[in-house]
Amino acid sequence: MRHTPPSARTRSRRDSGAGTWRGGIRRAIRIGSRPGPWKRGPVLAAAALLLGLLMLLHAQITDRGGLGSLVETFLPWFGLFIPVLLIGALWRRSASAVAALLLPAVVWLNLFGGLLGDRSRPGSDLTVAEQNVNADNPDPAGTARGLAASGADVLALVELTPQATGTYEKELAKAYPYHTVQGTVGLWSKLPLSDTRPVDIETDYGPLADTKPVDVKLAYNRALRTTVAMDHGPLTVYVAHLGSVRLMPRNGYWTVSRDRGAQALGKAVAADPSERVVLLGDLNGTMDDRAFAGITSQMHSAQDAAGNGFGFTWPARFPVVRIDQILVRGVEPESSWVLPATGGDHLPVAAGISW
Secondary structure, rough: OOOHHHHHHHHHHHHHHHHHHHHHHHHHHHHHHOOOOOOOOOOHHHHHHHHHHHOOOHHHHHOHHHHHHHHOHHHHHHHHHHHHHHHHEEEEEOOHHHHHHHHHHHHHHHHHHOOOOOOOOOOOOOEEEEEEEOOOOHHHHHHHHHHHHOOEEEEEEEEOHHHHHHHHHHHOOOOOOOEEEEEOEEEEEEEEEEEEEEEOOOOOHHHHHHHHHHHHHHOOEEEEEEEEOOOOOOOOEEEEOOOOEEEEOOEEEEEEHHHHHHHHHHHHHHHHHOOOOEEEEEEOOOOOOOHHHHOOOOOHHHHHHHOEEOOEEEOOOOOOOOEEEEEEEEOOOEEEEEEEOOOOOOOOOOEEEOO
């Protein structure tokens, strides 16, 4: 058995101690050179601030190429970036990023926090409902029966086709003895209707609108106005289907037809002397979109006032936006909800309103 001489053991301990000392110095230098928690994650902190400013100043975003409308359409979903950034901030142990996240969190809660709870109240004088029933609906009879089962007193349907309108009239006749169809929109009611007329919202006629024959205009009409007779007094009801929006490679988020229709509809409602007005329809946009300022300045959303959650309606299989609206003026929404799918590509919406 070999023995290490005392002098060798002494040198080994000395070298080991020196190595430990040098290693400790290197570790201390590394620790001292690391940025503190307030200096870590500058990119995450900047992203959080930009997210908050985007939501706070969304109305200032240019609408060139429809960018502003596109951002406002999906504005609630920007909140999903907050937990993602929070996970990154915690992983980086960045105090500055966590602090910066307060801005988007506060802004999002201010914009949409009120929609998270149930705002409905019991009781109402009238129940109204609306659905885009889809021009390519393979089962209009089933859709009609599903809507009739909702128990709505007034039912608005948009995107009607000449081929399917007869089916809806037949299936809804028993529950709704009064109805009107004006072009591609219609209203069925348990209460008498009067003073019914189409509303020209100038969505589909194009530059030759003035040369179109009256019967051609009516066939493509996308809005109507009527009066529902109630014991409490007359209720004016508008039904509208605004133009579609498109994501186009060259034109961006194309909203020209819809925006023109929204302006015309807003002017029609503003000029209406009726004290109590309800607007039902597929407006192809959310009420956060600046394009609807002319409407939202004089009417308020039943879903925002008395709904439960966001009330997304499109697409029916996995709804991500609420583009089907019930807006009121002069009456109070007591409740608002989304009905089960009935075969259309939009979910139906309903609301209970009171005088």
